[in-house]
Amino acid sequence: MATNTLTADSKAPVRDVKRVQFGILSPDELRRASVTEGGIKYPETMEGGKPKLNGLNDPRQGTVDRNSRCMTCAGTMTECPGHFGHVELAKPVYHIGFLTKTIKILRCVCFYCSKMLIDTGGSNVKNIISKTKLHPRKRLASIYDLCKGKKLCEGGDEFDKENQGENGEDKKKGHGGCGRYQPKIRRTGLELTAEWKDVNEESQEKKMVLTAERVHEIFKRISEDEIIVLGLSPKFSRPDWMLITVLPVPPLSVRPAVVMGGTAKNQNGAAAHIIAENVKLLQYHVSTFVDNDIPGLPKAVQKSGRPLKAVKARLKGKEGRVRGNLMGKRVDFSARTVITPDPNLRIDQVGVPRSIAQNMTFPEIVTPFNLEKLQELVSRGDSQYPGAKYIIRDNGDRIDLRYHPKASDLHLEVGYKVERHMQDDDVIIFNRQPTLHKMSMMGHKAKILPWSTFRLNLSCTTPYNADFDGDEMNLHLPQSMEARAEILQLAMSPRMIITPQSNRPVMGIVQDTLTAVRKMTKRDVFLTKEEMMNLLMFLPKWDGRIPIPAVLKPTPLWTGKQLFSLIIPGRVNCIRVHSTHPDDEDSGPYKWISPGDTKVLVEDGELLSGIVCKKSLGASAGSILHIVALEMGHEEAGLFYGHIQTVVNNWLLLEGHSIGIGDCIADQDTYINIRRAIRKARADVFEVIEKAHNDELEPTPGNSLRQTFENQVNRILNDARDKTGSLAQKSLSAFNNFNAMVVSGAKGSKINISQVIACVGQQNVEGKRIPFGFRHRTLPHFIKDDYGAESRGFVENSYLAGLNPTEFFFHAMGGREGLIDTAVKTAETGYIQRRLIKAMESLSVRYDGTVRNQVEQVIQLRYGEDGLDATHVEFQSIPTIKPSQPIFEKKFKFDPTNERQLRNVLSEEVIKDLAGDTKAIEELEAEWRQLCDDRTGMREVRTSYPAVPVVGGLCDTFMIVKGEDRISKQANDNATMLMKCLVRSVLCAKKVVEEHRLTSEAFEWLVGEIETKFQQAQAHPGEMVGALAAQSLGEPATQMTLNTFHYAGVSAKNVTLGVPRLKEIINISKKPKTPSLTVFLQGQAARDAEKAKDVLCKLEHTTLRKVTANTAIYFDPDPQNTVINEDQEFVNVYYEMPDFDVSRISPWLLRIELDRKRMTDKKLTMEQIAEKITAGFGEDLNVIFNDDNAEKLVLRIRIMNNDGEKMGDDEEVSV
Incomplete structure (x- = not known):
């Protein structure tokens, strides 16, 4: 095959890998692979200023200076990959990596004759071999289990007769062993010792140190058949190769930099001692070269006393070569600085300091279209912004504009590359650690701004989990058009608005914008013409038309709701409620008007009623933001965030919002009531203590006396906190700024208000009141055995009043626990998430719709069993499940004979046609039967459904799994069951005609729309759903508190929750901490407490x-x-x-x-x-x-x- 030009400069041809064979390098192979012929013999590295041949820095192994070339491949320092050499060791030494395996094999073979200690022809050995055909490693473990109890090398037949039945079993025909007793092999540090309990000759030593040389001899004598029985291979991994006779010497380029300490010793005495001592030293240095963390051995150190970094340490673990330098690297073209907020940026923008933009470059290829622009940047050079840093000519020459005397004289040609400064609208990746889910790395567009911090839109803080108290973030500038295109299509922040984790928006409106939007959409907010005009100027999508004002006389006034309606894009519809919406209002007499303006109604893009708050504009499913993202697409949704912020924030400049001490102060009567409530609580606690002292306290069922006492005291103190809190909240006016923030959902909760104004409440450590730290008391300031409220951590002061010294101390104790918890939790959940990612990182949706891993194993036939992308899934209720039979009939049964009712919705002609059309009536009856089936089916969750005539066509298009075989059909039914039920119940004839009043054209459009949406919602092939699933589990786990404490309640109710429980589930622990069963009883036991108790006892x-x-x-x-x-x-x-x-x-x-x-x-x-x-x-x-x-x-x-x-x-x- 031709050499691949994309790889590094290497002369080696590129070939396909056919298969991989693992094994141990044999001494012969090491010698053949070595470039130092005859081995390295001299300890010196240099001779006459040059690397010495056959020395430690042999020039054939590669070069470490820029001027010389490698003697083996003639490459320069950058081209030569380095070549291995070898050292011929005078005596074999143990390989630290194989030492445990060496011991195992020694225990399996005879010390004297190297035969196996068990009969290799025996049935159990054959059984092991057949079972472990593909797992030789397991074979060694099984054979070792058989051999480890043997104390004798079984001899011939005559030997067997003497030893018959020694272990209570008859020996079979021997396998020709030497019949000698075997030693017990032990390891201490790097030495092996052999110890005999019984010996064959009296003169024999009972204990000896096993040299590597002796072990090498034993291993060399093992026959090839027995090597296979041991799970090794005579061709690729002989046991004698596990000892080092030839030491491979790594090339200079990868060698740990070692300054050898002086190891010379004054050795006198017999030559044998010197040799033994030197072999020991050789063993030590060879082992610490591979692994310098051997337990029980001193670490090898340099002259400075710093331990050597061994080969193992360089490869292993998070900081090692694989995880630290290959799986993840430090990169160029990245920047990091502090983040600050900027509501005037869109959510897909990031404000970048000019100093960073001037230092980061993007390589732009010169084309006829951008030649002039780039020529101008080049002439400005690196010192001015915007400029350029380098020109790369088409022959590969790089010109540095910083040092070029006349940059303006350089002429660009088409095909050159110009590394220009970062400019507005360059695509970048923005990231905040810890990167817990994919929304922690999103694509943005740069906006170059003055000053030195990154500026970020406030809505983007939620996915990054960022705040502006000093957080820093990282920016990466992609270096090619392909990378840009990928980010634009996959990772831009508007595309990430909806998270597949919980199919809801991950960004909402926050902070001042949310507070303002709630103020702005109240009924009594009006804007004059000047204000309205000014605010509309901040709305880029405004078409120049102002709606008719809500009030015309005496002067035109527009409401805040009208202004908000102009911001809403498109014709979206949404029904939500305000945070203060009363639960009973929807069924009360005023459901049509909403007295408190708490029913939010957006129809056709107009806000008709309701105060908008976090429930409508927060990161929650079904919010206006969610609907805009689903209906209008991500680009519109991204702009919507920006429009709300710019317009509403500018409106807030007119209205104003601030908070001060005045908002923390309640009226005098409230304070009197609060003090009274706390006094009463104190007295009640005292009363309970008195009862306990006088032995009048009755323990509650399932609790000890002490638990009962603690429960009662806790209840009294919590009631006191809640009561004082509600008193404080009632005293606040509607204009209180604390209240404004809580009601809008921007910051804080009712508990925060009550702690500021009324009372901080009980402080807990490990879910209980503050324990006695000194003898019989919490602090030296209290009397012994004081179980009262104050001494056990009840803080009766408010934050406004300030805490007294003991309260402050207890409060700090409670706070510290939270901090420790967070620190521990982060490490725990981080590791859980890493394990999840590693287990699932290769799972993806394939083009046939299945979910598979890297070895093509099918994990799911369809992603999530329904084949839908979680970002398109919405929460819908199926209206047929809940109602009672009469209401169900009234709502869903279309009765073609009831002419009076039909006249309200249909014309006379249609009614006549319908009465004479038996087919239509049959279809309506079939539909009613189907609805009834759906209803019972959903209640029983059944899986097979015949088609429905009316919307059957639509339901038939819901194909997730194509195929006519039984499994495909069943999979498709499972996947589409819910969707079909929903469509059939919402589009049944009665609803279409009477409630929705749809014409045939509207109905067809609706059906088409549903079909399109369903097709769009299917999971995309290539989606890496494994990593997504792991992140969706890991990210909320990090937000979970580590240990969920309970008040000392009924002991049987104590269950493991939070992160410890998650760990149990993921590890599938055999012994859960608090195993529990929830059993739903039937028949008599369900109603009779005594019978239920009987079942429990059984x-x-x-x-x-x-x-x-x-x-x-x-x-x-x-x-x-x-x-x-x-x-x-x-x-x-x-x-x-x-x-x-x-x-x-x-x-x-x-x-x-x-x-x-x-x-x-x-x-x-x-x-x-x-x-x-x-x-x-x-x-x-x-x-x-x-x-x-x-x-x-x-x-x-x-x-x-x-x-x-x-x-x-x-x-x-x-x-």
């Missing part, structure tokens, strides 16, 4: 521990005269007629006292428990018990000795 797993009060062990040698006086009575009864040999009983007694309350709760009897114990242990235990009505429930358990054992022996056994 279902719940009960252990002896759960019903035990206390246990004790006694030495009670005479079973009939016990040392425990209170048991004597029932012991006597028992031993009147013993049914066993009393002499066999052990003198040791286990006495268990049971908890009567728990026994009664579980409906257990003493007999049942004794039976269970006897069933488990049979004749080995003697169990006696007293009556269920006795004062204490006692079980007495003794061990029974076997007949052969005496009492005296038994004492020792029992102890």
Whole structure:
């Protein structure tokens, strides 16, 4: 194949990879791959100022200076990839990476004759080999399990006769082993030791250090057949290759920079000691070269004392070569600075400081159309903005305009590239870390502005999770037209308005704009002609026409609603409610007028009624923003955000909005009531404490006395907080600016208001009141054992009044917990998200509609089982499910015989035609039957539906899965069932004729529109749905609080929630912390509490521990005269007629006292428990018990000795 010009400058031909074979490099292969013939022999690196041949910096391995060339490939420093050399080691050493495998193999083969310790022809070995055909790694593990207990190398037949049945089993025909005892192999650091329990000759050593040389000899002798049995391969991975005899020396370009420390030692004594010492040193250095984090070994260090960076450390982990430099890199053409808000920018714009724009360039190719423009930029050079930095000629020469004496003399030609400064409307990618979901990296267009911060539209803060308290963000400038096109088509922020995570807009109107919009759309807001004209100037889409004013005399006045209607694009329709909308209003007598103007009604692009707030303009499903994005497209929606902000913010300049101390102050009466409420709460708490002291407090069911006390105190204090809060809120006027922000949804909540004005409330640590940190008190300022409100963290002051020192301390304790929680949570959820992404990153929708991973495994036949893109899914209610039968008939049954009713909606001709048309009547009846089927089907969730005649044609077009086979049909029915039900119920004949009053033309248009929308909503092939799913789980997990605490409630109700529960689900943990079942009972048990309790007792797993009060062990040698006086009575009864040999009983007694309350709760009897114990242990235990009505429930358990054992022996056994 021809060399590929797109790859780096390499002489190697490009070939297709056919298959991959993993293995271990053999010494021969290492020598063949090495360029240092004969191996590296000299420790010196240089000789006469040049790299020394066969030295550590052998010139054949590559070059590290710019002037010389590589002696192997003649490449320069940038071209030569580097070549491996090798060192012939005088003695073999262990490979640290293979050390555990080496030990495993040593334990499987004979130390002396290298034969396998088990018979390789045995049935279980054959079984293992057949099972692990494709998993040799598992084969080694299974064979190791068989071999590890063997202490002998089984010999021939005569040897077997002597050792027959040693382990209780008959030996089969031997496999010709040497019959010698095997040592136990242990590892300490980098040394292996062999230790013998039994030896064949007396003279033999019982313990020795296993040198790598000895292990190498053992491994070399293993036969090829046995190598295969061990899961290795004689051709690609022999066991003796696991030891290093030839050390590969990496090329200079990748070698860790090491300044070798002086390792010379004054060694005297026998040559053998010196050799052993040197081999040890060689072993140490070879191992630390590969891995410098071996437990139990000192780290290899440089002269400075800094540990060496080993090969393993360079590759492994987050900072390593793969994850740190290949999967993710640092990049050029990026900028980072602080962000600040700018409501005058569109959501698809970012304000870029001029200093950044002047430093970042885009390579623009010179064409006849842009030649003049680029020529001007070149002549301005790099010093002026806008200018250019470089020219790249068509031959590849790069001219730096900073150092060119006369840039204006340079003439451009078509085909040159000019690296020009960033300009307005250049497409960029904007990103804020942590990048939790795809909306954390969006495309914007640059807008070059003065000063030094990035400016961002306020609506974009939500997807980035940004605020302006010092956050910094990153900007990336794409370097090609293709990249620009991709960003424009896939990643621009208006395209990201709707998130597939929860099919709702991810951006809403926020802060001052939201506060203003709520003020502006109130009924009593009017604008004069001058104000109206000025504000319309800020609306780019304004067509120059002003609507008729709402008030004409005495002077023309327009309402805020009219101004808002001009901003709404297109002819959208929307029904929402205001945040203060009363729940009962929709069914009350005034539902048609909405007395508080809380019903928001947008019809045909006109705001007819209602105060617009966060519910209509926030990031919520079904909001005006959502409908505009779905109906009008993303571009219109993007502009809509900008138009609302510019117009409304400029209106707010007329109205004004500020907040001050005046908004925090309630009237005198309110303060008196608040103080009274807090005093009463204090007294109530004191009363509960008194009750507890006098033992008058009754524990509530399922709770201990202390839990009951805490619950009552908590309830009193929370009621006090809520009551004072509601008093404070009632005192605020409609013009209060705090209230204005809360009602509009821009900032804060009712709790915040009540904490500022009335009382901060109870501070909690781990979901409970502040615990005693000192002895019997929370702080030294309180008396001991003070369980009152103040000492346990109730803050009765408001933020306005200020907290006293102890309150401040408790408040800080509560706050600290939140901070720690956030810090821990971030790391936990970050790791959860990484694991999810790694598991699903390759899943995508393919062109056949299936969801598959990188190895073409089908994960889903259709994405999400319905094949729809989540960004197009809307919330709709199916109107046929809920209503009762008469209402259902009234609303949905079209009765062609009821002429009086038909005359209201149809002309006489149509009524006559209909009466005589039997086919039409049949179709209407069939439709009614279908609606009834749908209704029962939706209630039972059934899956097969025949076609409907009236809107059948439309329903038939809903094809998600094409195909006539049974699976395809069933998949299609599952996918389209809900959609069909919705269409049939909304477009049934009665609704079309009577409610919607559609003409045939309108009806056809509607059907066509639905079909188009349905087609558009299908998931696009190529969509990476795996990463999307992982992000949609991971992002909300980060927002979740780590541990969801409970007030000490009923202990059985305590369930794991939040991130710990998510971890359990993702890890599929075998032992969930708080396993729980929710069981819906039927029949009698559903209504009768006692019967329900019976079911619970039968279902719940009960252990002896759960019903035990206390246990004790006694030495009670005479079973009939016990040392425990209170048991004597029932012991006597028992031993009147013993049914066993009393002499066999052990003198040791286990006495268990049971908890009567728990026994009664579980409906257990003493007999049942004794039976269970006897069933488990049979004749080995003697169990006696007293009556269920006795004062204490006692079980007495003794061990029974076997007949052969005496009492005296038994004492020792029992102890």
